[in-house]
Amino acid sequence: MTAAEIARLAGVGRAAVSNWRRRHPDFPRPVGGTDASPAFALAEVESWLRAQGKIAELPLLERVWQLVDTLRDPAGHPAAPLVEAGALLLLLHREPGQWAELADRPDTRLALALPRAVAGTAVHAFGPDGARTLGLPGLLGSTQLDLARLLAELAAQAGPVGAYEQLLTRYAEANTRQLSPTPPEAAELLAAVAGVPATVLDPAVGLGSVLLAHPPTTGRYGQDADPVAAALARLRIALHTPADEPGPLPLDLRAGDALRADGFPGDTFEAVLCQPPYNERDWGHDELQYDTRWPGGLVPPRGESELAWVLHCLAHTRPGGLAALLLPPTVAARRAGRRIRAELLRSGALRAVIALPAGAAPPYGVPLHLWVLRAPLPGSDFRQVLMLDAGASASGPAPTGPGGAAGAQAAEGGRDKVDWTGLRRTVLDAWRGFDLAAREGLPVPADRPGVHRVMAAIDLLDDETDLSPARHVPPAAPLGGAAELSHLGGRLAELLADLPDPVTLLPRPGAATDGASGVAPVGVVTIGELVRGGALEVYSSGTGAATRPAGSGGTPVVTDQDLATGAAPSAVLATGPGPAGDVRTRPGDVLVPALGGGTARVVPAEGPLVGAALGRQLHLLRPDPAALDPEFLAGQFRSTAGTRRAASHATTTARLDIRRVELPRLPLPAQHRLGTAFARLAAFDAALTQAAALGRGLTRAATDALATGALAPPE
Template sequence: MTPQPGGGLLAPSDIADLAGVSRAAVSNWRKRMTDFPHPAGGTASKPLFSASEVESWLAAHPDKKRVESIVNSAAKEWEAQLWGVANLFRGHTSVHAMGEILVQTAVDVNEARPSYAGHGIRQASVDQLRDVLADIPRAELANVVDRVLERTSRSLGRSAGETGFVGSRTSFLLASLTSGLRGGTLYDPACGIGVALLEAVEMGARPNRIVGHEINTAAAEIARGRAILRGVNLDLRIADVLHHDPDAELRADVVIAEPPFGMRIDRTTTMIDPRLRFGIPPRSSGDAFWLQHVVAHLADEGVGYVLTSPGMLFRRGAEAEIRRNLVLGGWVHAVVGLPGKMLPHTSIPLALWVLGKTRAVTRTEVLLIDASSVDAPENEVAAWLSGDEALAKVPHMRVSVEELTAGDADLSPGRWMLSEEVDEVEVEREFEQTRQDMRRASAALSEISRAMAAPAMSGAPPVLTVAELVEAGAIETASARPLREADAAELDGRHVDAAAVRRRELPSVSHLNRIQARELTAPGDVLLTATHDIQAMVDEEGGHLPVGSVYRIRVADPTKLDPHYLADALTGEWNLRLASGATIPRIPVREIEVPVPSLQEQRAIHFAVSEARRARDLATEAAKVADSMAGTMLTAVRHGISLTTTPTEGLPG
């Protein structure tokens, strides 16, 4: 297909964003609306549509847009047009370079100067991009460009984390800590595309000077362009801060830094670097280098906020010595342990260091905050560092410098947290509750064990394989089949995989649209997985889609088979002998053997098996309750809480 001019090209996901609907909805439009535009580019599996044709179609079908989408329709249309034109660059440039072209062209439009295509880029594509940007009001241009950059960053993964990205939680955190700055200098030695610096200004910071250093030329150019679009005077220099200090005389009132993790250090260079007065960092990690670089550039009353990997808080060797020297020198105000997944490209937790010169009185304590279980610490840290009232809501501890430096100067907040105060009434309540739960579980288990009996059998039942049951017309089987992309999206939320069968937990489909599809289960169907071992359950509700290794078995003749008994019998241990495969054992479903007694006997067997499994569950519950009871009693002993008035005389010594 040849791309069509006029507004660029949109992928189905772009159309969904423009209309404020799901991708499945767009898929439905394509299948059911005969006037929906035909693909104008892309491939059969990844089609692209003319943006102008899509916009015309949505205008002709206003009911297809969600209300919240219509409210911001102008902004969404600008973004969709930009994204559509951006699709014209696919295959001609990298995602990084596409962001640089977008920002540079926006700056050209903003400053009324011509735009030129770079190497390998068609001038016609740049001209289309410029035309779309020119239609956006100047007051909205920076924000619209940023939202497109935010979408672009989703496809960059780890590399986006190294240069920063619009919408970053960590950049928001640093900006929030800086927002109160009035006058002075704000500095970021690894500013990337300038997200934290510019967001700080948007949140209220009003420094006299903003300085940024960045090693990546493309990221620096994007940062420079974003600053121009916002009317912010950014003093930006492309520099390798680790190898050479680009401005040794710079002293800043606030320094923020979110440097890349895991950067290696050139020890030959660092041996004589005046910034490293607290110790020479190990070659394997630059965390300790960045901390010392920030300290070296703080003004007398300045404060630094640095994000590092958690290892910098506890690693031994040279880093432990550097930590000790920083703490002894009174430079560490606070450390905040953050939760994992603050960055999209890594799940490791982060550490926020708050650094500053010692005031008139030598600092004797360091504030350690454990925010590892806080959902959105980026909204809270500034308040925690500002006053005790907000700080009381999060686990924290003020630890003396003497105690911190006695060992390896481990600054991991969780390491120093004391157990919370124990409520005596609550301990007594928990103990009484566990006693009641134990009595209830024991009574129910005892009742089941007394009543349990094997069902009466009239004789040896016939044993048939699944294949023979199918041939006899008693059951029907179907394995999970790959679906078309459009169908898969429509059936999203109904999937049942092997893990769900093993847990015996099926997703609820009551909230989904009632659709008819032959791949879906009916109430009473048996779901089976035969990988590693055999697990089976009855789908009482129906409407699910078996995926992966899950089979669906439907009882075709209910006068011959009860589905609940069938699910029990399929898992019989005798079938495990059929397993084959050295790495992942699999049992051939058609060869699984099922004894087939009378229907009345099947139901009696299912009842007995269910009672045995209920006894197993009760025993498991009783074991958990017993563990909880033991823990509660030990807690009571630790805190001197009496749980009984029974005298202890006569107990084993």
């Protein structure tokens, strides 16, 4: 294992590992790697960390991951062992009774029997060539058997689906330069734009996120240039399919470069959705000069690989079907692609260009565009395009509810700052209204300044044929005049007047050290010790249950974004009761994001948070009210001092090792006193956030009104 992996294991930063190597002569010596990136023996490192009291026990996921790493062939694909792991988890998912029968067999018999059982499950799920396509071994070694037993333990904790998602997340985090999977929220947006097609194709399937957003009843097809990635996606989708779904599953994923070696030549589908690779210079320009996918022989320029993917997707879309692609914003304006863009407009194929906020999909610092196309029907003369600036709408005046800061956060960009609920509503309302008008011959929706505009294709055909929505959507009109600005000003004044005097919230000087006050701590205790003592239960959601946006009924799911903004749950469970070990929130529970960040929220006695399932990357702490005050517990997690020592910075993302968080030992009455103070500070902070969001909206609207001359300056 590398120094970064040791840091992750111990929950510290890489600098700490470097310090240990310098300061402790008994620290394990490197057994491989290079001087710049040495590798250490797992057993030696684990033994040293345990002896130093830095870990009590190697987490199960880490033990699984280290065996996966041991099975890697240095000359092979780094994810190849995950195919075997996924195939075993598929056996546990679809036929758990078989593993129960095999688990107690001696290794010599299990080494032959388990591969046969796994291969049988693959054949049942994927058809006669299922085992061969996955390249499953016919005999297992001792390390592979150890991995199988640990995977069974991990599946017992998180379910087979959750176990595989954790492994794929670890793999994606370790290979960010080679792998950038489409996040589930973006995949669900693509699927929602397409509706419920009978068949869907993703020609750049990656880990299968886009296909996963469709129900199992949809025929799902895909291709990827990386055969191992295609195998991982096949297994992932099969694991997310209900175990009682009869096989073979309506799933066909093939390996190969979709542009150079089309896996589905001549086939068309109701929907073609993908996030293709970007900025590829060697995409096959020279060898594909006479390809039939190029309309009228119009070959995409060498530097326009993204437009080659657009034409490839359109060629596989049946007449009247839909294609949707996530593309960099430069594709809409680069001069080299002008002729291709013009042809898409003239043919009536291009129906919408939607600008998304930064953070919607990788690369997360770029505000991507969503292109929506329909394969033209014979005789159709519809030639209009929806220009939608969803990124700009996200940065408009923020709502004044509990999540009022969400709009401003979305404008700043960042994966965790996108208001997906608002974004979906903006995109789908505009697209569905426009698409219905196009299909039924109805009037197109009226323009909405600052958000969307419908344009005739001929008005976009000029020397540049720039399709950037920001160039064509009219600017947002200021708020409705002096009366509305006066109303907003009055509302802001009310919020500010209701704020308590900050002096009444401040601690008294010297109170923390006054033993007579009943607040002075008598040592510290960790969350792990409280769990072992029975005073606290901790549940971690991992990747969480599959969700869909709220609004259509179902069990609410609280997400990390809801927790950060103080909003009500923004999603509901997609299907079924949730994964094994699923829990629901109760009054008095404390919700904490796995990434830390000084956020913690107590579930109130009533309201939308009660009875919610956990979204991804959340911890639920359930204190015994006879031993721990919930508000006291939440306040300690909001304290930077309380969580600093438990933060892990082994990767570019900070994580919170929940069990290492330390709390002061205090009697229950003192906890109640502190909890009350913490709760008042939290309410004060929420009110300030709401007032700040309203104030930003008010000043932006007033500035626009003055700049456009709609209103006169004050006296």
